[in-house]
Amino acid sequence: MGRFRENRAGFGGWFGGRLGLEKWAYFFQRITGLLIYLYLLLHIVVTGSRAFGPDAWERTMQAVSGPVFRFLEYLLIVVITFHAFNGIRLIVTEFFGWALGRPHRPVYPYRTSLHHQRPLFYTLMVLAFVFLIITAWGFLANP
Amino acid sequence: MSRTRSLSDIDIQMDKVIREVTFRILRYNGTGEPPTERDYTVPVKRGMTVLDGLLYIKENLDGSVSFRYSCRMGVCGSCGMIINGKPALACQTQILDLDRDVITLRPMDNYPNIKDLVPDLTNLFEKHRRIKPYIIRPDRQELDHPTREYAQSPEELEAFLQFTYCIKCGLCLSACPTVATDPQFIGPQALGQLARYMIDNRDANFDERCDLVDDVHGVWRCHFAGACTEVCPKGVDPALGAQLVKHYILKHHWFGMKKKVTQLIPETVSGTRREGIPEPPPRTVESTT
Ligand code: SF4
Ligand code: FES
Numbered sequence: 001m002g003r004f005r006e007n008r009a010g011f012g013g014w015f016g017g018r019l020g021l022e023k024w025a026y027f028f029q030r031i032t033g034l035l036i037y038l039y040l041l042l043h044i045v046v047t048g049s050r051a052f053g054p055d056a057w058e059r060t061m062q063a064v065s066g067p068v069f070r071f072l073e074y075l076l077i078v079v080i081t082f083h084a085f086n087g088i089r090l091i092v093t094e095f096f097g098w099a100l101g102r103p104h105r106p107v108y109p110y111r112t113s114l115h116h117q118r119p120l121f122y123t124l125m126v127l128a129f130v131f132l133i134i135t136a137w138g139f140l141a142n143p
Numbered sequence: 144m145s146r147t148r149s150l151s152d153i154d155i156q157m158d159k160v161i162r163e164v165t166f167r168i169l170r171y172n173g174t175g176e177p178p179t180e181r182d183y184t185v186p187v188k189r190g191m192t193v194l195d196g197l198l199y200i201k202e203n204l205d206g207s208v209s210f211r212y213s214c215r216m217g218v219c220g221s222c223g224m225i226i227n228g229k230p231a232l233a234c235q236t237q238i239l240d241l242d243r244d245v246i247t248l249r250p251m252d253n254y255p256n257i258k259d260l261v262p263d264l265t266n267l268f269e270k271h272r273r274i275k276p277y278i279i280r281p282d283r284q285e286l287d288h289p290t291r292e293y294a295q296s297p298e299e300l301e302a303f304l305q306f307t308y309c310i311k312c313g314l315c316l317s318a319c320p321t322v323a324t325d326p327q328f329i330g331p332q333a334l335g336q337l338a339r340y341m342i343d344n345r346d347a348n349f350d351e352r353c354d355l356v357d358d359v360h361g362v363w364r365c366h367f368a369g370a371c372t373e374v375c376p377k378g379v380d381p382a383l384g385a386q387l388v389k390h391y392i393l394k395h396h397w398f399g400m401k402k403k404v405t406q407l408i409p410e411t412v413s414g415t416r417r418e419g420i421p422e423p424p425p426r427t428v429e430s431t432t
Binding site for chain 2 (some may be wrong): 002004005006007008009010011012013014015016017018019020022023025026027029030090093094095096097100101102103104105106107108110112113114
């Protein structure tokens with residue numbers, strides 16, 4: 001089957017379709033998940049330098065300091081914060097089935113599980129934002 | 144200066160062409176060559192749906208445009224397509240509501256394309272079949288030759304009724320970001336229907352149903368993007384169904400959740416017959432028991 005016959009959306013389907021908030025959350029959850037995984041690999045490489053003696057360790061630590069790495073470190077916190085707070089929503093809804101509303105007779109305009117869980121979504125995003133402001137303040141206070 | 148509008152005034156308005164809209168249709172000839180866009184100008188009257196526009200094109204401009212439809216009223220689930228970038232039913236989308244001069248139409252994503260706007264929905268039906276969309280009980284004899292009803296309260300009915308409204312249009316799989324990169328993913332339509340049979344208290348197959356989609360391409364591939372629910376034209380909320388399925392599987396495996404299955408109503412129901420109720424019509428089917 002050729003590509004045009006198969007007509008699969010592929011990676012573009014992750015964010016296409018003019019669709020709502022939750023689909024964006026899905027997209028960023030996947031991207032941040034990948035970034036965290038990449039960071040974990042880097043982290044192991046960097047801390048692994050300790051195996052080559054204290055000098056090697058000191059040299060690596062020198063290499064990854066400075067304002068650029070400081071800023072990247074903060075970005076890492078942004079990535080993890082989004083993943084964690086959005087993850088709380090996903091655990092609550094997917095595993096516990098909470099905050100979804102119950103099945104009911106659909107009457108137009110439909111009020112769906114997405115509407116039901118949106119207050120939880122907003123609350124968590126506000127909390128994440130507050131958390132990020134506090135950490136930013138901590139970063140600036142201890143350079 | 145009050146002027147009452149007569150019925151004929153309204154009729155005249157219904158017949159008036161309000162605006163001209165360009166239908167930009169992605170034409171695919173089925174041979175594997177890249178599809179091309181073709182423009183058609185459609186005079187739009189009040190109340191015309193995208194499907195009406197397509198029929199106008201087929202009748203007056205180009206008889207070779209292909210698309211599926213049957214009921215033209217949102218019941219058969221044939222006319223799903225991507226309208227201005229969003230999966231929707233052509234017969235449930237008013238052209239004037241879109242309020243655009245150009246309407247782009249392309250076939251649903253994530254299904255093999257047969258021609259123009261005609262997708263091949265075999266995948267959808269196969270996935271639906273995989274979750275065994277029928278009531279399973281040990282009393283086969285009773286299922287095949289029913290003698291009485293199974294007891295089910297209105298609340299027990301409402302607990303799954305929503306999912307029964309699915310018309311198998313397949314729009315949800317077309318919108319789903321997980322199906323986009325994992326074609327084997329069971330998909331929201333089947334998960335919604337699985338929830339329907341897991342909740343229905345006449346179905347006695349709960350334990351086996353918990354294992355049906357408990358794998359990598361099964362329910363755990365769903366990460367609640369909610370795209371299915373946003374595009375579903377019948378308010379089925381397949382995303383809710385999928386989350387409930389996960390919840391039930393976890394409860395079943397970790398806490399030994401069991402389902403309470405209903406039984407036949409008792410043979411003699413007590414109560415008195417009210418006066419003046421007409422007799423039921425004669426049976427149309429011979430009872431075989
Ligand atoms: S769940 Fe909704 S969108 Fe999906 S096939 Fe059924 S009716 Fe269509
Ligand atoms: S033609 Fe039947 S749903 Fe649109």
